[in-house]
Structure formats: C-alpha cells, structure tokens
Amino acid sequence: MALAAVSLDDKYVLEKGCVYLTGTQALVRLPMMQRQRDVAAGLNTACFISGYRGSPLGGLDQALWSARRFVEKNSIHFQPAINEELGATAVWGSQQLNLFPGAKYDGVFAMWYAKGPGVDRSGDALKHGNAAGSSRYGGVLLLAGDDHTCKSSTLPHQSEYAFMDACIPVLNPSGVQEILDLGLYGWAMSRYSGCWIAFKTIAETVDSSASVDIGPGRIEIVAPDDFQMPPDGLNIRWPDQPLDQVYRLHKYKLYAALAFARVNRRDRIVIDSPRPRFGIVTTGKSYLDVRQALDDLGIDAAHAAEIGIRLYKVAMSWPLEREGIRRFAEGLEEILVVEEKRAVIENQFKEQLYNWRADVRPRVIGKFDENHHWILPSNGELTPARIARVIAERIARFYTSPRIAERLAFLEATERQLSNNIVPFYRTPYFCSGCPHNTSTKVPEGSRALAGIGCHYLAQFMDRSTATFTQMGGEGAPWIGQAPFTQTQHVFANLGDGTYTHSGILAIRAAVAAKVNITYKLLFNDAVAMTGGQPIDGGLTVPALTRQLAAEGVRRIAVVTDEPEKYPAGTEFAPGTKVRHRDDLDAIQRELREIPGVTAIVYDQTCAAEKRRRRKRGRFPDPAKRVFINDLVCEGCGDCSKTSNCVSVVPIETEFGRKREIDQSSCNKDYSCVEGFCPSFVTVHGGTLRKRSPGDLSETGLPALPDPPVPNLDEPYGILVTGVGGTGVVTIGALLGMAAHLEQKGCTVLDMTGLAQKGGAVYSHERIAEVPEQIHAVRLAAGKANLLLGCDLVVSASADALSKLQLGHSRAIVNNHETITGDFTRNPDLAFPAGEMQQSIAQATGTENAEFLDATRLATGLLGDSIASNLFMLGFAFQRGLVPLSSAAIERAITLNGVAVDFILQAFAWGRRLAVDRALVETRAAPATVP
Incomplete structure (x- = not known):
C-alpha cells in the first residue's frame, strides 16, 4: 500500500483534506482557522490566548510554544496568565480594544483556558466579562478542562453549573473533529449574541488523537434573519451601566444565542425512525458512548430506525434550543437522557415538555427512572457498558435479540471474573527518581506537615507525617483555623513555587496577619513538573523570593539546596537569610519550628524530570559520576531506599537472597542513596556506561523480516x-x-x-x-x-x-x-x-x-x-x-x-x-x- 505524503507540519499548514492531530493540537489550530476565515471575509483580526494550565489542558501552553512560528504568522498572541481569574480579566480587555482610538485590528477573538477548579475561582471575572460582552469582530471562547473521575485532581468537577450561573452558553464537543467544528461555531455565536461561550473539554477529547477533516467548506455558519436584534446591537460598549448589562443579557443575549443555535442546527437528530418509540438524548463524550453501546448491542443506525429508536445529539447543552427538542420528542413514548455528572439537559427537557398534554408527553428519564432508581449515576463516569444495560432494559418491552442477551451476559460474567481475579498489587504515582521532594518533604520527628498542590501532594501517601490538603493557593491556611484550639504549637506547610506565584503568596500573607506559628517550605524546583515542566510564570528567582517573603513579614528565612556553591557571597538574598546544604535540612527545620511566627525554608533543587529533559538537550550539566551497588557486599537492609526514597534503587534476587542495585536507565543522578554510608556502594567518577558496538546490533547477514499477515x-x-x-x-x-x-x-x-x-x-x-x-x-x-x-x-x-x-x-x-x-x-x-x-x-x-x-x-x-x-x-x-x-x-x-x-x-x-x-x-x- 502506498503511504500518504505527510509532514508533521500538516496539522497547522494544510488548508484542506485530512490531518492527524491531538485534541490539544486542534485547539492550537483552531484560532488559525478562525483567522483565515476572517481574512477570507475581508476582516483584519487577531487572536489573544490566556489562561492557566491544568489537566486536561496542561499541555496547551507547550503546544502553543511549539507551534510559535505558525501562531505568530496568524496574528495570535499567547500570554499565559499567573492564574485563571487574571487570565479571564485579560481576555475581557481584549474585547475592549475597539472602544478606544489606536486599535490596529478590526477585532480580537479570544481563547481562555483553565482546569475546572480554575473556572470556579474565576467566577467573578467570568460574570463581569460576559455581562460586558464580546466585540463585533472579536468573540470569546472559554475552554473548561473537566476531570469527571478525579484522575488528576483533588475533586472531580463539572463546569456547566458555574457557566449557567454566569449565563454563559455551553458547547460540548464529542471529539477532536468537533473541537474544530464547534470552536469556529462558538466564536461566531459569541460575535452575534454578545455572549462569552463556554467550551467543555475532557481527557477523552483533549488527550485523544484522530484524523480529521479541515476543509474550509466543512462548516457553514449563518446568522438568524428572524431575531429581533435591538438597534444598538448586543456587543460590548462604553459607557455601560451594570443594570443595563444585566437587562441586555437576560432580555436579548441568551435568546440571540438560542436563535443562532436554531438556524445552524448543531443540535440534530442523528438516527431517526419512521415509527419512533424510544428516544435517546446525549451530548459530548456521552454521545460516543451511546453509539458504542448501541453497536455492542448489535443495533446500527438502520436497525435502530427499524425498531423505533431516535437519537438526538446536543451540541449546546445549555441553554437548550427548544424547537429542536420539540421536533425530536414528537411521537415518542419515552426519552432517555444520557449525560455525565449532574443533570443539565435532562432538567431542561422536562421543563420544555411539562406543559404538553399527558397523552402525548413522553416519559423522560435519566439519572433516575420513573421509580426513582438511580440508573445513570452522577457520582462517577458513564461507560458504554452501563449505558448498554440501561438501553437494553428500557427497550425490552418492545425489542430484544440474542446479541443483546449475549452482550449482557458477557458484562455480568466480566464483573464476576474481576471480583475474583484481581491481584491486590497496584502501581500508584510516586516521586520520580532523584525528585527533590524525596528529601524536601521530610519533617523532623515530633512535627507534622500540611500538603499542598503539586507533585509533593503525593507526600500524604508516604511515611512523611504529612496529612490534609487544600485547594490551590490555600496551603497552610487551615492552620489559621486550628492553631487557637490545639496544644500543637507549630506545623510545616508545603508550597510549590508555581502555586506560590499563582496565589499562594496570599496564604503566607494571611498566616503572617494571623500571627500563627508555621514554617512554609517553598519547594523551588525551577519547573511546573506536574503538567510537563513549564517555566514558572514571571521568572521568579530564589533571591527575589527571599526578598518577597521578608517584605511580607516572614520572621526567618533559610535557603536549602543541593548546590550551595551556586550562591556566592554578595548574592542579594533578604537580610539574615541562611544558605545551607540539603544535608542540613533536618537541623534547619528543628531550628525554625522553635521561632514564633511565620518562618520559611526555600528548598532549591531542580525537578529531576526536568533535569533529565535538559540533559538530553545539552542544557544542563551531566556529571560524569555514577553510583553502583556491589551485591556481594549488600546486606539487603533497604536503608538506601529509606534514605533516598528513590525508585531507581531496585531489588535484585541473588543466590544469597534479595539485594539492591541501581537502575542506571532511570537514575537521575541525585546521589542521595549514598548518604546511607553503606560499604556496598561504589561511586565511579569519569566513566560512562558500556554500550554495545554498532556491529553487535548489525542485522547484516540476517534473514530479512517479512511483514506478517495483518488482522x-x-x-x-x-x-x-x-x-x-x-x-x-x-x-x-x-x-x-x-x-x-x-x-x-x-x-x-x-x-x-x-x-x-x-x-x-x-x-x-x-x-x-x-x-x-x-x-x-x-x-x-x-x-x-x-x-x-x-x-x-x-x-x-x-x-x-x-x-x-x-x-x-x-x-x-x-x-x-x-x-x-x-x-x-x-x-x-x-x-x-x-x-x-x-x-x-x-x-x-x-x-x-x-x-x-x-x-x-x-x-x-x-x-x-x-x-x-x-x-x-x-x-x-x-x-x-x-x-x-x-x-x-x-x-x-x-x-x-x-x-x-x-x-x-x-x-x-x-x-x-x-x-x-x-x-x-x-x-x-x-x-x-x-x-
């Protein structure tokens, strides 16, 4: 088979055909496509992107930086924010451009991004920005990264209700293709209605990849010709009074968005039947799950139509466009609403159908059935298997088949097998080899620490006397509410450098104001390791950090590092700052816990994963030094593991029992394992690992490998x-x-x-x-x-x-x-x-x-x-x-x-x-x- 001619740049440069890209890369391409549409329409626009990283949008900033030459060519300005609400406020400013003289563009369309908790903390900014509105040739798309199953969060989240509270319409793409399709549609809706438009993203869309159609004629967007637009329009203006903004939002803007949705038919019947009986309504990821569930039950589109199933796919989950609802609901006996987390669409359906005559009004079920049994729970994640069970049960009164019975039997058998067949041995997240937190999160005997947001969050699950956590930026603040009521005199609190810049400095300020005894351990790792090693926004340095802490009223400051020699005499630390080697961490902590008030340790050591990345690129020193363990001397006591907490110290089974060795492939050269002073350790200076010669790997003279038959x-x-x-x-x-x-x-x-x-x-x-x-x-x-x-x-x-x-x-x-x-x-x-x-x-x-x-x-x-x-x-x-x-x-x-x-x-x-x-x-x- 001839392979297609493909370049990695295709995802950003091709103007038609199919490209292969990830959901994150689709979000990078999206503003390029909008800019190209504007140019074709005779508009000179630019794009402004701002926000704060967090899964599933943790890699968007890196993707934008990687595509810098394409981004800049399309007049896209990317400015990562130090936190979500300030990013949203900056986006608000982008819509104000043409209110004043000096604008270089006809308008600026904007993209804001944040993890679900960032949506929560930005509520005030989002409400104000949406009330003020979008510009005529601008528009605002708000990317909300939701983690429904709490895979990488402190709580699961669902952003729809926050946006509903702010009267912001919500679009819900179901895959990579719809990131592009609905994204363009969202900006057009924002321009027309004056609303900011929310855009729900989850791991299944952003962390997935697919071949998608990027043809310019794929999306045709039209404006309603029957909506009664006020004479002065719905876009941002100045001067503008708060009550006027609210009136405009509730009287016109939301209805303009609904009219826009109606004429563009993004909510649509995907499967219809000449004799419909049972309807399914779904959106986003759940739409794909429903299609998979139907496939698993042996029900394709033609079969569904034959037995009376109608499927409705919703693109804008709030507010729900009512004419489409009515067309879909006519003639149905029952409607099943399939959506993740709390009900959004289901409640709107029931509201729209409430006044229908009882003899024509279909039954609507979703989270609960008619007997109030929980059938599609809101507390977890919906899967095709669960959805298939519910569909099979609901259609059983008029249809069943051997395929359905077979699938249900398989699901039941699988559950039984898993309940009896799982070995209770799990691979859970842990600090990387050589991670600074292996040392920095230790506390002296008799003390305890409060956990924070970041990789060091994992310290709670180790033997570290570390318990409880807060939202991002609240590190240490719970102690303010505990200190007056306990005999404990002091605690430590872990606070990452990224979180400190984001909002954590306010927690320190609050602790100083409350006059509590607490030592903050500022974990300065020179990278945001949790989301891929991005630099800290603002370029904060350790000396500057000590001066900030002193200015906030911190009583005593110490810098602890694995490289104290990098701070020569004269370094501009805050007055009285001590610089000590990490070997002295325990002594420093014991000293500071006795000092009344707020004290701080800045633990300065570069993230191990980032060290590894930089070494591969030749941007970080790579010591010609390696550590080995002589297994004939090793007694297998495990003290090296206890001292270093390092997962590169691994077991090796020998004829003399279990011993230890260093996994040289994963070792990041932290060398803390040596601190156990074990005689089995051997340090080699100046040597490198022996590699095989190219001749050893040569396939010269070996038979050619034929391609096997493919499935x-x-x-x-x-x-x-x-x-x-x-x-x-x-x-x-x-x-x-x-x-x-x-x-x-x-x-x-x-x-x-x-x-x-x-x-x-x-x-x-x-x-x-x-x-x-x-x-x-x-x-x-x-x-x-x-x-x-x-x-x-x-x-x-x-x-x-x-x-x-x-x-x-x-x-x-x-x-x-x-x-x-x-x-x-x-x-x-x-x-x-x-x-x-x-x-x-x-x-x-x-x-x-x-x-x-x-x-x-x-x-x-x-x-x-x-x-x-x-x-x-x-x-x-x-x-x-x-x-x-x-x-x-x-x-x-x-x-x-x-x-x-x-x-x-x-x-x-x-x-x-x-x-x-x-x-x-x-x-x-x-x-x-x-x-």
Whole structure:
C-alpha cells in the first residue's frame, strides 16, 4: 500500500483534506482557522490566548510554544496568565480594544483556558466579562478542562453549573473533529449574541488523537434573519451601566444565542425512525458512548430506525434550543437522557415538555427512572457498558435479540471474573527518581506537615507525617483555623513555587496577619513538573523570593539546596537569610519550628524530570559520576531506599537472597542513596556506561523480516497499551496513530495518564478501522481489546486492563519484567506477585492467547537502556501479526516523529526479530564479557 505524503507540519499548514492531530493540537489550530476565515471575509483580526494550565489542558501552553512560528504568522498572541481569574480579566480587555482610538485590528477573538477548579475561582471575572460582552469582530471562547473521575485532581468537577450561573452558553464537543467544528461555531455565536461561550473539554477529547477533516467548506455558519436584534446591537460598549448589562443579557443575549443555535442546527437528530418509540438524548463524550453501546448491542443506525429508536445529539447543552427538542420528542413514548455528572439537559427537557398534554408527553428519564432508581449515576463516569444495560432494559418491552442477551451476559460474567481475579498489587504515582521532594518533604520527628498542590501532594501517601490538603493557593491556611484550639504549637506547610506565584503568596500573607506559628517550605524546583515542566510564570528567582517573603513579614528565612556553591557571597538574598546544604535540612527545620511566627525554608533543587529533559538537550550539566551497588557486599537492609526514597534503587534476587542495585536507565543522578554510608556502594567518577558496538546490533547477514499477515478490519480493531508513566507508552500510541493515518485508515488514540507521569499507571487506547465512520467511542469498551500490549505487568493485571479483554477473542503480549512499585521504598521485603498477575491475564484471554517475555532485560541488553523495551514490545507484537498496519507505515511514523529515530527503529526491529529467532536475540542481548 502506498503511504500518504505527510509532514508533521500538516496539522497547522494544510488548508484542506485530512490531518492527524491531538485534541490539544486542534485547539492550537483552531484560532488559525478562525483567522483565515476572517481574512477570507475581508476582516483584519487577531487572536489573544490566556489562561492557566491544568489537566486536561496542561499541555496547551507547550503546544502553543511549539507551534510559535505558525501562531505568530496568524496574528495570535499567547500570554499565559499567573492564574485563571487574571487570565479571564485579560481576555475581557481584549474585547475592549475597539472602544478606544489606536486599535490596529478590526477585532480580537479570544481563547481562555483553565482546569475546572480554575473556572470556579474565576467566577467573578467570568460574570463581569460576559455581562460586558464580546466585540463585533472579536468573540470569546472559554475552554473548561473537566476531570469527571478525579484522575488528576483533588475533586472531580463539572463546569456547566458555574457557566449557567454566569449565563454563559455551553458547547460540548464529542471529539477532536468537533473541537474544530464547534470552536469556529462558538466564536461566531459569541460575535452575534454578545455572549462569552463556554467550551467543555475532557481527557477523552483533549488527550485523544484522530484524523480529521479541515476543509474550509466543512462548516457553514449563518446568522438568524428572524431575531429581533435591538438597534444598538448586543456587543460590548462604553459607557455601560451594570443594570443595563444585566437587562441586555437576560432580555436579548441568551435568546440571540438560542436563535443562532436554531438556524445552524448543531443540535440534530442523528438516527431517526419512521415509527419512533424510544428516544435517546446525549451530548459530548456521552454521545460516543451511546453509539458504542448501541453497536455492542448489535443495533446500527438502520436497525435502530427499524425498531423505533431516535437519537438526538446536543451540541449546546445549555441553554437548550427548544424547537429542536420539540421536533425530536414528537411521537415518542419515552426519552432517555444520557449525560455525565449532574443533570443539565435532562432538567431542561422536562421543563420544555411539562406543559404538553399527558397523552402525548413522553416519559423522560435519566439519572433516575420513573421509580426513582438511580440508573445513570452522577457520582462517577458513564461507560458504554452501563449505558448498554440501561438501553437494553428500557427497550425490552418492545425489542430484544440474542446479541443483546449475549452482550449482557458477557458484562455480568466480566464483573464476576474481576471480583475474583484481581491481584491486590497496584502501581500508584510516586516521586520520580532523584525528585527533590524525596528529601524536601521530610519533617523532623515530633512535627507534622500540611500538603499542598503539586507533585509533593503525593507526600500524604508516604511515611512523611504529612496529612490534609487544600485547594490551590490555600496551603497552610487551615492552620489559621486550628492553631487557637490545639496544644500543637507549630506545623510545616508545603508550597510549590508555581502555586506560590499563582496565589499562594496570599496564604503566607494571611498566616503572617494571623500571627500563627508555621514554617512554609517553598519547594523551588525551577519547573511546573506536574503538567510537563513549564517555566514558572514571571521568572521568579530564589533571591527575589527571599526578598518577597521578608517584605511580607516572614520572621526567618533559610535557603536549602543541593548546590550551595551556586550562591556566592554578595548574592542579594533578604537580610539574615541562611544558605545551607540539603544535608542540613533536618537541623534547619528543628531550628525554625522553635521561632514564633511565620518562618520559611526555600528548598532549591531542580525537578529531576526536568533535569533529565535538559540533559538530553545539552542544557544542563551531566556529571560524569555514577553510583553502583556491589551485591556481594549488600546486606539487603533497604536503608538506601529509606534514605533516598528513590525508585531507581531496585531489588535484585541473588543466590544469597534479595539485594539492591541501581537502575542506571532511570537514575537521575541525585546521589542521595549514598548518604546511607553503606560499604556496598561504589561511586565511579569519569566513566560512562558500556554500550554495545554498532556491529553487535548489525542485522547484516540476517534473514530479512517479512511483514506478517495483518488482522482484518471488518470492525474496528482495539489495542490497549499499558505501562508506567514516563517510559514511552504515549509514544507507542502516537506512532500507531500516525501509521494508520499514513495508510489513510480511520484511527483514534486516547492516552489516559492523570498523575501517571509520576511513575503511575498509563493506558493508551488505540482503535483502527478502514474508515473513520466505523469508530465511535475513543476508549475501548469492555471486552473490545483485540490486543493487550502490556509494557508493564502490574498495570496489565489491573482491573482497568483486564476488563477490556475477552476470553478467546483478545491476545496479550506482556512484559513480565518485575518493575517494582513505589511501595518498595518503604517495604524492603515487598513480594512481587508476578506469577499470580500472569495467571490473571491468561485467565482473561485464554492461556494459549497470552505470551510473556522479559522485554526490559532483552532491550536493555541490546540497546543499553530500558526505555527501548516498549518499542521492542511493539515490534514483537507486530511480527506476531497482531497490529493491523504495515512495517513501512510504522517505520515512516518513527522517522516522522524525529526523536531518537535510529534507536527506536532498532528497538522495533529487534522486537520483530525476537518473534522469529529467540535464540539469536538472547545471544545478542547477553551481557558482554569483560576481558
């Protein structure tokens, strides 16, 4: 098959056809498309983007920076805010441009972004901005990143109600394609109605990838010709009185948005029936889940129409356009509303239908059925399996089939199996190797600490005498409410440098004003590690930070660092600031806890993950120093793990029992493990790790590797990739997605990470089909994984992974290397239940369909770095005939990616080679003998 001519720049430069991009990249392309539409309409506009990062929008700023040359070419100005409400206020200012002389553009359309809690804290700014309105050739799109299942948040959130309270219409895209389609529609609606427009984003849309149509003629937007617009319009103006703004909003602007929705028909009947009986209403992600549920029940569009099912897809979930509702509801006996979290659409449907005659008014159910039984709960996440059960039950009075009975029986059997088959051994997020928080979050005996927002939040789950947390920016403030009522005289509070800049400085100011005894530990790590290593907004330095703290009234300040020598005499610290080595942290903490009032420790050490990134790019010193453990001397006591809290100190089973070794592939050269003064440690200065010569990896003289027969694509093919955060699981998904795009197949990829980049579990869902229309939900439904590519045994044996497998249908290729979890740092005798986990997987697929190999050992032996193991696994699975793509497409995707191309190609090739000649690969991977 000839591969399509593709460039990585296509996602931003092509003007028609299909491009492959992530949801985040679609948000970057979106303002470019709006600018191009404006130019075609004869308008000279610009775009302003501001907001504050947070999952699932944690990588938007990095994507904008990466696309800088395309962004600037399209008159897009990106200014990240120090917090969400100030970003929203800046967006308000962009709409005021043409109220005053000097404007260089006809208007500025704006995009604001924030995680759900950022929507909450920005309520006042959003209300004021929406009341004031948008400009005629501007418009405002508000991206709200919601985390329905609390994967990477302190609480789950749903932003619709905050926007409803501010009278801001809400658009709810269902996938990457609709990010582009509804985004353009949102700006047009904002310009017409004068409203700011909310745009709901979740992980399933933003963290997914797909091939999408970017043709300029795809979206046709029209303005209503029957809406009674006031003579002075609905856009922002000055002067403008508050009561006039509220009158305009409630009398006209919301109804203008409804009229705009009515004529553009974004809410639409997707499946109709000549004899409709049962209606389903849904929006956003839930729409894809409903389509998947119907597919799982054997009900396609034609079959649904035949048996009387009508499906209504809502684009604007609030306020709901009523004429579309009425057209949909006519003739139905019952309507099921499927939406995540609290009811939004359901309540509006009931309100619209309330005055219908009882003999024609359909029953409306959603969160509860007519008997007030909870059928689609608001406290979690809806899945195709749950939705399928409800649909099957509701249509059972007029339709059933063997396929439905079979699917329901499978779901019940899966639940029974999982309840009995899960090994209670979990991979949870943990500090990275060499993380500063391994040391900085320790507290002296007799003290306790309060946790904060950031990676150091994880300290609560370790033996750190750290408990309770707050919202972002409230760190330490709970102590103000406790201190007067307890015999405890003092606490520590952890506060990250990003949070300090965002809003945390106010918490310190409040503690000073309250005169409580507290020591803030300002964890200065030189990067926002939680969301990918972005720089701290504003360029704060440690000396400047000490001066700010002193100006706020902090009584005593100490700087603790792993490199005190980088602060020579004369550095402009606040008067009285001490600079000490991190080895002295315990003594410094004991000293400061005895001082009345507010004190502070600035713990200065660069984020370990960021160090690693910078070293790869040659932008950070890479010491020619490595630490090893002589296992013949090691007594296996685990003191090195306890001292360093480092997950690169791993167990090694020997004939003399369990010992320790340093995983050189993951070690970030923090060296804190040496502080245990153990005689088994060996420090090598000036040496480097031995790598195999290119000749050892040469395939010269070896038989060519033929492409195996590929699986057919009569229906979408599902691949679930499981692994550990930071090891390249997401890379596999990106490569498979691009390879499918090169072959002009339909493909979606969903990366489920959450806190996983801190060493936790990662799941990547790939669905590949002949055409995009075959794919509905981006997440694999229960039993729908054709292949489990298990890059980590622990994650592969989890309930989330096993639920995607079906006996006799799914194949599993699993790396059975025993990669220890963070719990090992506290429990040196922790047993790794490898056999039990392998058995769980084999039981889920059938023994003959599960294959296990130590890919980490083999890939490290061949290529000198365990990071190669995941691509090695992909090569092995490919050669087994379990990936419905060609090797040419996968290799082209690797080349296009442009990162460590030769290394990754070698890993992929040697994985393939293992599938045909295990003895050869074992020989090549064997440790080199030292002369």
